[in-house]
Amino acid sequence: MPIATARFDGKIALVTGGSSGIGLATARRLLDEGAQVVIAARGKPGLDKAVEELNAGDRLTAVAVDVADSSDLDALVDAIRTRYGRLDVVFANAGIAAFLPNADITDAEFDRVVATNFKGVFFTVQKTLPLLADHGAIVVTSSWAVHRGVPAASLYSATKAAVLNLAQSLAAELAPRRIRVNSISPGYIETPSYKANVSDAAKAAAVATVAAGRLGTSEDVAAAVAFLASDDAAYINGQDLLVDGGLIAAV
Numbered sequence: 001m002p003i004a005t006a007r008f009d010g011k012i013a014l015v016t017g018g019s020s021g022i023g024l025a026t027a028r029r030l031l032d033e034g035a036q037v038v039i040a041a042r043g044k045p046g047l048d049k050a051v052e053e054l055n056a057g058d059r060l061t062a063v064a065v066d067v068a069d070s071s072d073l074d075a076l077v078d079a080i081r082t083r084y085g086r087l088d089v090v091f092a093n094a095g096i097a098a099f100l101p102n103a104d105i106t107d108a109e110f111d112r113v114v115a116t117n118f119k120g121v122f123f124t125v126q127k128t129l130p131l132l133a134d135h136g137a138i139v140v141t142s143s144w145a146v147h148r149g150v151p152a153a154s155l156y157s158a159t160k161a162a163v164l165n166l167a168q169s170l171a172a173e174l175a176p177r178r179i180r181v182n183s184i185s186p187g188y189i190e191t192p193s194y195k196a197n198v199s200d201a202a203k204a205a206a207v208a209t210v211a212a213g214r215l216g217t218s219e220d221v222a223a224a225v226a227f228l229a230s231d232d233a234a235y236i237n238g239q240d241l242l243v244d245g246g247l248i249a250a251v
């Protein structure tokens with residue numbers, strides 16, 4: 001669908017998890033709307049492929065970063081400061097799917113999931129804040145699973161609930177700088193991660209529970225992120241936006 005507006009002309013945006021799925025679609029949307037975009041993810045091949053796909057020349061920078069590693073985040077912030085001097089939008093989206101029955105979650109698995117899904121988002125936001133312009137916007141990625149009890153999701157959902165609450169708390173804390181902080185809660189979104197983790201039978205069962213009658217696309221979520229990050233959402237702060245085709249509300 002052609003984009004009629006350029007809400008991000010002259011803006012600098014960071015998208016973590018920008019090499020795949022929701023992050024990649026959001027990077028594309030922000031670029032289409034005029035932003036200069038920095039994408040961050042761990043894997044160099046994934047980043048190289050994303051750069052090729054996005055084909056945005058020098059309006060796009062890709063940085064290999066593990067958000068669970070604070071020194072990687074420091075290097076990312078240094079690279080952004082050197083290249084752009086500031087940020088206007090931070091989309092702290094990098095996350096991993098992790099669904100295991102509660103009894104099977106080991107200490108190591110707990111640390112792995114918390115390190116990316118909560119610690120990674122927490123420090124992405126904390127470390128980029130000094131670069132974020134007053135009146136900037138932060139969006140973090142929570143999940144539909146926060147809005148309902150889901151079997152095998154006790155750890156994953158708890159990390160995503162933490163992220164949602166982080167957004168709410170920071171919305172209040174950052175009010176003096178007029179920085180808005182919101183979260184999105186994607187529903188069943190057919191990203192590479194979703195496809196890898198969910199069988200065809202489970203997908204069909206999932207679709208049957210969605211009012212929209214289909215799985216979501218990364219572009220569905222990207223449109224919501226771009227809205228929340230834009231001045232169109234200037235009076236929306238500390239909120240969570242479900243992008244789930246009616247999954248939660250319709251049941």
Ligand code: NDP
Nearest residue numbers: 017019020021022041042043066067094095143189191193
């Ligand atoms: P993908 O697996 O398609 O993309 C995940 C992205 O995050 C990749 O770019 C990946 O690159 C990056 N990433 C993962 N771990 C790290 C890390 N430690 N440091 C830096 N980058 C990392 O997933 P989705 O697009 O589906 O998911 C995006 C977000 O949406 C996640 O937070 C997920 O929990 C959330 N979500 C997704 C839903 C869905 O149905 N798809 C539903 C609800 C929430 P690399 O592996 O190279 O680092």
